[in-house]
Amino acid sequence: MISHVAWLIPLAPLAAFILVILWGERLPGRGAVVSIAGIVLAGAAALKVLAEVIGGARADVTYTWAVVGSRPLVVGFVVDPLSAIMLAMVGVVATLITVYSVGYMTGDPRFPRFFAYLSLFQFSMLFLILADNFLFIYMGWELVGLCSYLLIGFWFERPAAARAALKAFITTRVGDFSMMIGILLLFLGVGSLRFDEIFRAIDLGGFGGPALTLAAVLVFGGAVGKSAQVPLHVWLPDAMEGPTPVSALIHAATMVAAGVYLVARVYPLFLFSPGHTALTVVAYIGGITALFAATMGVVENDIKRVLAYSTVSQLGYMMMGLGVLGYTAGMFHLITHAFFKALLFLGAGSVIHIVATNNMKQMGGLAKAMPVTFWTFLAATLALTGIPPFAGFFSKDAILLAAYAHDKALWLLGAAGAFLTAFYMGRLCWYTFAGEYRGGDPGAAGHGAAGSGHGAGLHESPAVMTIPLAILAVFAVFLGWAGADILGNPFERFIHFERVAPPPGNTGLLVGSILIAVAGWLAAGAVYVWRIVPSEELRRRFHGLYTLVVHKYYVDDFYGWLFLGIGGLVIRLAGAFDRYVVDGLVNLAGWLARQLGLGLRYAQTGREETYLLLVFLGVLIIVLVRVAW
């Protein structure tokens, strides 16, 4: 039974981080071995914990950290199905990605530092998952945010990367701030930060009404930031400036899912908000994000950014799933998505590693040159687009089912998003793997291959990269059956929320979503392969819409105007106030002190004897005065 000491799991990557950051260059494999050992240990332990939890084990370790006023600040770690499945998912995905990174990062001058950061991230993520209170989850939250910042800006020599890191950090910070206010509100209302006690208080009516809704929405604000939901989605596509394993690990599989995990973790908060207000907010934000991000994915040419928009969109699905009472569906999609999206990113990384460009239009015909990458990528794509029997089909269908049962408008959003998903993924696949190679000489990528013609230097990535792909592909293909109704939906039996009944099955809807996905694929084919309606024509026809979408709905520009224009004015005013009024007062104080000192310095001889003599003289005078009185 290691469930009761599951809180030790994050310590393995933490130890790896400390070792690698301090002695990285001197460690075996420039630190990679230590880092992998740390996450393998943690991952193995996480799988063991999952097995034990499936067997019925539960644990909640608490510890009174400090006393705030009269309120004890109890912190601790919880092991239940939710955290166990997340632990296992993070453990497995992170292990594979860390192994993959050895291949991807070879030759980088800051190779050890990369692995140190990865280890730090793994520690933070595992810590966040295990938290049984808002304080720890917030600490983990900030730590993963820090790691995200460090890793997006890993190649900080590139201005774009440095800017993207800053953007990610600041944008998520907006959400974090909202979350902090929400947490404080809860602490104020309940007097505890532990989930258990907060839920109990809500259950007993000790905390409810509009205050609960407000707190829930504010906490959800944190999730919006971290999971890149509208309107804080702008950072995630830019975050693709980081190394691809990072995009896979942090910005697809784990950290961005933390927002969803948070909502699931504190689900009662949303469920008991009067009239499901908070849940409706979650559902609509999710639904809008799902469609909105998908449209932007359609016009993007950067392979990683397409995947990034896809991630945003899928996170929207998860949020929507949670929002429409599809607790199990949302979490299930989180897990399956983690595997196939990590796989997609790693596949994309494998491609980028070889062709040395992110632009899909310069790829093409890679299916022959990189068979492993292609087949695994295809499996993940099918999973993502919801083609049965791949993993995504089951989870996405469950979400749409729940949405249909709850609110038809949301179902429409989701269905439209699903169509677009299939469309842009089809576009991506055809651009990348089909047809002829359109890029320049891949030998320029620094692999030393003297390619002379079209695609002559193309080859498969090393085994250290393809093996993780293959393993992830297995998950992408088969994991969905864990949530298959035919098999009695074991996932639902494992993770479910007692007070929410699963929606009834609906075969018509099932067929409908399959048709939607297939339609998306066919549409993509029609545009990009058979060229029935060439993309150029579409672009011309819908010129206004295209411009709007290509400029990401001008959200970034709006923020720029909002913060630089309006905010800049405020800042200039505040700056003037600070410079002339505040500094003026400070300078006045300094000027006064200086004048006083200029006068008083004549009393200073700079000799200790004089001072000491005066001290004792003073003592005598005081005594004499006191006696004479």
Added chain:
Amino acid sequence: MPWYLELLRAVAGTILIFSGVAVIAAMFGVLLERKISAWIQSRLGPKHVGPQGLLQTLADTLKLLQKENIVPRRADPVIFASAVIVVPLAALLDYVVIPFGTTRAGPLIFRDLNIGVLYFAATSALVVVGILMAGWGSNNKYALLGGLRSAAQMVSYEIPMGLALITVALLAGSLSTVTIVNAQAGLWNIVSQPVAFLIFLVAATAEVNRTPFDLVEAESELVAGYFSEYTGMRFALFQLGEYGEMFAMAAMAVTLFLGGWRGPILPPVLWFVIKLYALIFVFMWVRWTFPRFRIDQLLGFSWKVLIPVALLNLVVTAFFVVVAHR
């Protein structure tokens, strides 16, 4: 009589008796030194005065007594003169706490102070004041260098020696020398504390400025160092102090590590003397065997080797003492 007056009496008694005994011991020590060095170097040593040269030192002493006391010009007369008293006096003070044996009436000791070991460390530290005074008062660069070296050396080596003393006191649970000897009834401390014994021996060699730690008076570098300007009786007094200090160190080592007066068959006092001279022989043997250290090696050896080892030894001993008490 209150005990503090007894202490004063003990100090006075020690000084009175030992100024006599120490003169003889020192004279004999010098003779021994010469004989042993001769033996080690395959020579004969003093041979002419008295049977087998036994009276050689006596003759030397008489000669020294007759010689003129020369005070260098521009030397500081007060300090120059008083240094001569301080060095042997400090050496003699050590003997207050050394138990020489035992009789039916109790242990043969001037005063069994309950802070005996601490007292020993304190008084042996006083010697260096005298050496510094002599070095400075002579108005001679060699003497001053000797004095400075002595100060650095003594301050450095007092620490490992003190740590070794503490280790032994820890085992006996007392600072009293008699209690420490009694605590060795079953097992001599040299068996249980070989590391402390070695540290004490090395530190003692340094404290009494003997080769290989004799930088203070290195003949070939400093021309006898701090007492190069002293002549006649004063020179003899310094020799007395040196040998007195050496005997005191050896006696303390016997007390702390070799079971003091304890031993089978022979009377306790005899046992003590046998062990004492065995250690004295070791001191002389070392002196005529090893070359001299350089000053930085000397200080580095104390700070980088002896003190860490002594500290470790102390911690380990303390650990075992605590475990044994459990």
Added chain:
Amino acid sequence: MPTLTHYLVLSALLFALGLFAVVTRRNSVAILMGIELMLNAANVNLAAFNRFAAPGELQGQIFALIVITLAACEAAVGLALVLAAYRSLETIYVDEINVMKW
């Protein structure tokens, strides 16, 4: 029999001697010596109070021991400062060490 007052008077005189050295000596080492005398005076007081006012406890002696320890620290650091000052300013007379004065 000497009483507590005897010791206190003695310590007062010793303290005054130290103070005199501290305020009139130019040599920084001499000033340190004066400080040592003052500390000794304080220690005599502590031991005397311990003996006469509260013999049941050892707080006075313990305090005196701590003062001695701190005096050792003070001597070490103070003399190191003197050495450093001598090295850079070539004087140990405090009235000549005035580079920090305006």
Added chain:
Amino acid sequence: MTGEALAFYVLAALTLASGLVVVTSPNIVHSAVALVPSFLGVTGLYVLLNAEFLAGIQILIYAGAITVLILFVIMLTEGGTGMRARQRNEQGPIGAAVAAAMAVLLITVATHTAWPRGAGTLPAYTTAAIGRSFLGANILVFEGTSIVLLVSLIGAIIIARKEE
């Protein structure tokens, strides 16, 4: 006059006379050397006060270590060169007056206060009691002092080392 009183007066005279030499001697080495009998006098007073452990430590630290250190520094800095330098600054008279006034003040306080008289006796073997107290009730003081000791050790080394 009892033996104890005699001892007290002898020791007090030794302490104060050597102290006077320390304070007044124009020769800094004489001052430093005179510290030794002064400290030894204080040691004797400790013995009279039943503080034998304190006495041992007094010799070990003051007479053995601090005096040696002071002499060492004098010889490293002055040697024989600074002998003729003026040793007293210009505030001699006023300093003497203040010191004397302080002495008068302290003596007045000492003689005019009704000091509490404690019952009980000192333990026969104060060393053990001090040790127990240091590792018991006064552990924090003990640890704090040792940290100060360590810090000043390091500080002294850093201050005194020659800059490369």
